[in-house]
Amino acid sequence: xxxxxxxxxxxxxxxxxxxxxxxxxxxxxxxxxxxxxxxxxxxxxxxxxxxxxxxxxxxxxxxxxxxxxxxxxxxxxxxxxxxxxxxxxxxxxxxxxxxxxxxxxxxxxxxxxxxxxxxxxxxxxxxxxxxxxxxxxxxxxxxxxxxxxxxxxxxxxxxxxxxxxxxxxxxxxxxxxxxxxxxxxxxxxxxxxxxxxxxxxxxxxxxxxxxxxxxxxxxxxxxxxxxxxxxxxxxxxxxxxxxxxxxxxxxxxxxxxxxxxxxxxxxxxxxxxxxxxxxxxxxxxxxxxxxxxxxxxxxxxxxxxxxxxxxxxxxxxxxxxxxxxxx
Amino acid sequence: xxxxxxxxxxxxxxxxxxxxxxxxxxxxxxxxxxxxxxxxxxxxxxxxxxxxxxxxxxxxxxxxxxxxxxxxxxxxxxxxxxxxxxxxxxxxxxxxxxxxxxxxxxxxxxxxxxxxxxxxxxxxxxxxxxxxxxxxxxxxxxxxxxxxxxxxxxxxxxxxxxxxxxxxxxxxxxxxxxxxxxxxxxxxxxxxxxxxxxxxxxxxxxxxxxxxxxxxxxxxxxxxxxxxxxxxxxxxxxxxxxxxxxxxxxxxxxxxxxxxxxxxxxxxxxxxxxxxxxxxxxxxxxxxxxxxxxxxxxxxxxxxxxxxxxxxxxxxxxxxxxxxxxxxxxxxxxxxxxxxxxxxx
Numbered sequence: 288x289x290x291x292x293x294x295x296x297x298x299x300x301x302x303x304x305x306x307x308x309x310x311x312x313x314x315x316x317x318x319x320x321x322x323x324x325x326x327x328x329x330x331x332x333x334x335x336x337x338x339x340x341x342x343x344x345x346x347x348x349x350x351x352x353x354x355x356x357x358x359x360x361x362x363x364x365x366x367x368x369x370x371x372x373x374x375x376x377x378x379x380x381x382x383x384x385x386x387x388x389x390x391x392x393x394x395x396x397x398x399x400x401x402x403x404x405x406x407x408x409x410x411x412x413x414x415x416x417x418x419x420x421x422x423x424x425x426x427x428x429x430x431x432x433x434x435x436x437x438x439x440x441x442x443x444x445x446x447x448x449x450x451x452x453x454x455x456x457x458x459x460x461x462x463x464x465x466x467x468x469x470x471x472x473x474x475x476x477x478x479x480x481x482x483x484x485x486x487x488x489x490x491x492x493x494x495x496x497x498x499x500x501x502x503x504x505x506x507x508x509x510x511x512x513x514x515x516x517x518x519x520x521x522x523x524x525x526x527x528x529x530x531x532x533x534x535x536x537x538x539x540x541x542x543x544x545x546x547x548x549x550x551x552x553x554x555x556x557x558x559x560x561x562x563x564x565x566x567x568x569x570x571x572x573x574x575x576x577x578x579x580x581x582x583x584x585x586x587x588x589x590x591x592x593x594x595x596x597x598x599x600x601x602x603x604x605x606x607x608x609x610x611x612x613x614x
Numbered sequence: 615x616x617x618x619x620x621x622x623x624x625x626x627x628x629x630x631x632x633x634x635x636x637x638x639x640x641x642x643x644x645x646x647x648x649x650x651x652x653x654x655x656x657x658x659x660x661x662x663x664x665x666x667x668x669x670x671x672x673x674x675x676x677x678x679x680x681x682x683x684x685x686x687x688x689x690x691x692x693x694x695x696x697x698x699x700x701x702x703x704x705x706x707x708x709x710x711x712x713x714x715x716x717x718x719x720x721x722x723x724x725x726x727x728x729x730x731x732x733x734x735x736x737x738x739x740x741x742x743x744x745x746x747x748x749x750x751x752x753x754x755x756x757x758x759x760x761x762x763x764x765x766x767x768x769x770x771x772x773x774x775x776x777x778x779x780x781x782x783x784x785x786x787x788x789x790x791x792x793x794x795x796x797x798x799x800x801x802x803x804x805x806x807x808x809x810x811x812x813x814x815x816x817x818x819x820x821x822x823x824x825x826x827x828x829x830x831x832x833x834x835x836x837x838x839x840x841x842x843x844x845x846x847x848x849x850x851x852x853x854x855x856x857x858x859x860x861x862x863x864x865x866x867x868x869x870x871x872x873x874x875x876x877x878x879x880x881x882x883x884x885x886x887x888x889x890x891x892x893x894x895x896x897x898x899x900x901x902x903x904x905x906x907x908x909x910x911x912x913x914x915x916x917x918x919x920x921x922x923x924x925x926x927x928x929x930x931x932x933x934x935x936x937x938x939x940x941x942x943x944x945x946x947x948x949x950x951x952x953x954x955x956x957x958x959x
Binding site for chain 2: 314316341345346352354355356359360361362363364382386391392393394397398399428429431452453
């Protein structure tokens with residue numbers, strides 16, 4: 288099997304490119320995605336190869352972009368919309384939660400659309416270029432949500448998202464774009480939406496996480512192994528809706544100690560639901576309280592010292608794991 | 615028999631870059647006129663039947679009518695071909711009929727029954743029927759304009775010649791989606807016809823508190839697209855101007871904004887007595903009743919005869935009677951259906 292070493296963003300681009308070659312119904316729309324290739328260059332070269340009917344530069348109007356995606360999907364196409372930053376999805380919120388999310392339930396008509404959402408902090412983007420807004424949509428029935436952490440998953444999930452018959456929100460972390468590289472097979476493979484992945488096997492403590500904090504968890508797990516001989520399992524959720532409840536409960540039952548980590552802020556985050564599931568269905572297997580580590584409940588601050596305090600980090604994961612290890 | 619259409623319209627704006635359609639439509643045939651009249655009458659009677667059912671407690675939710683709006687809803691959608699898309703609002707029951715929807719299907723929807731097009735998951739006109747290319751509204755009315763624009767975009771990208779027609783109210787024309795959609799549709803030259811039904815009130819708020827432009831079609835100027843203000847009670851005028859807009863869209867010349875001036879003769883919905891509407895205003899508009907005036911027009915032109923009229927009245931009464939029986943005999947969906955179908959397989 289041939290593969291290439293790709294960055295996370297190259298893997299996303301490759302997945303979109305393959306799907307556009309495979310299916311003429313797939314087209315891209317968004318702000319600055321054509322000649323400019325996108326704010327992060329995820330669609331660089333697409334306009335030249337696929338032409339203006341497949342790569343559609345739009346006016347600066349997020350609600351129109353997302354509403355038009357719903358309409359194009361109703362008309363039999365497979366739109367892939369780019370929000371330039373996930374922060375700006377708020378301007379099109381209604382189209383996602385009231386139109387895209389409810390259409391199949393009410394009309395029994397599929398709405399196969401993908402919204403790409405460059406998200407996340409740690410790039411000194413300040414309050415309006417750093418958000419992780421997945422929890423707002425997590426609460427709304429009818430939207431699938433994925434958040435890959437590796438180039439392999441990034442390609443497999445964007446392809447699966449494009450082939451899905453439902454609206455899929457694809458959260459891609461900006462800091463991973465060029466900082467994370469990995470082997471990505473050339474083949475036409477998919478990563479199934481709704482399946483978590485054990486990124487590191489362990490027996491003493493489970494870290495349940497997704498997106499950028501998967502990497503912090505993996506580094507922290509290695510440190511605990513080296514320093515204390517503690518065996519830490521890292522479960523990468525990859526999909527938030529549907530949530531892989533079996534994988535979450537299996538890991539919690541196996542280790543009996545759970546640390547949930549995400550970069551989105553703590554209150555009402557995905558971690559709250561994961562914790563509730565474990566408390567409800569794996570209570571008897573627990574040897575310690577369920578612990579959560581997330582950004583603090585403030586807007587994302589700008590200055591480096593403040594942002595560092597705000598965000599989860601490898602060191603904070605190590606400390607949280609050490610606390611759990613004491614039980 | 616071809617009958618000449620009314621020539622005058624209230625206001626017309628054409629950007630310099632857009633060629634005037636030179637009389638796409640000057641006449642309607644007798645048969646077309648009779649169909650327009652039939653659908654308008656059916657719309658009026660259907661809504662009366664709904665209000666009766668509402669008073670009997672048989673409508674589970676709200677009941678909305680388009681009394682006063684029949685010429686606009688019927689006359690506009692009547693311009694569309696089978697391959698065109700219709701995105702109607704809650705005052706546009708007549709548009710559903712003009713696009714081919716059955717009385718039975720609409721009754722099932724209003725009564726929330728198991729075999730309705732939404733299987734009881736949503737009510738009234740909030741359904742979609744892809745076989746007729748009808749896509750109903752959500753309650754955030756302006757939210758459908760970007761969706762309609764998206765269908766128009768798909769039509770353009772697929773190089774089809776389908777046109778998309780949609781509607782908004784005077785109040786709804788203030789919502790961002792209205793403006794975002796016109797920005798997108800104008801730049802992309804999408805085959806979209808957007809009709810503002812200016813019926814003088816947004817719930818209880820009069821238009822004086824909604825906008826200060828002279829005509830809502832003035833908003834077309836800001837997007838460089840044609841804008842028309844028409845008498846929304848004249849089925850002639852609605853049909854002619856909408857036909858021009860549809861033809862323009864089909865030619866690839868982009869969207870058109872049409873303000874159709876009408877009056878909401880009933881309350882916002884059946885629960886609303888609309889005491890805030892001045893009686894005098896209602897009396898004035900009563901003289902412009904689109905159904906009554908169309909009837910007079912057609913009787914005058916000898917297109918409609920007393921015998922055709924009574925034939926239509928009987929046909930409509932029978933159709934409604936059948937639909938009400940049919941829908942009431944249909945059960946509500948089984949309760950556990952509530953949990954199914956959030957996602958497509």
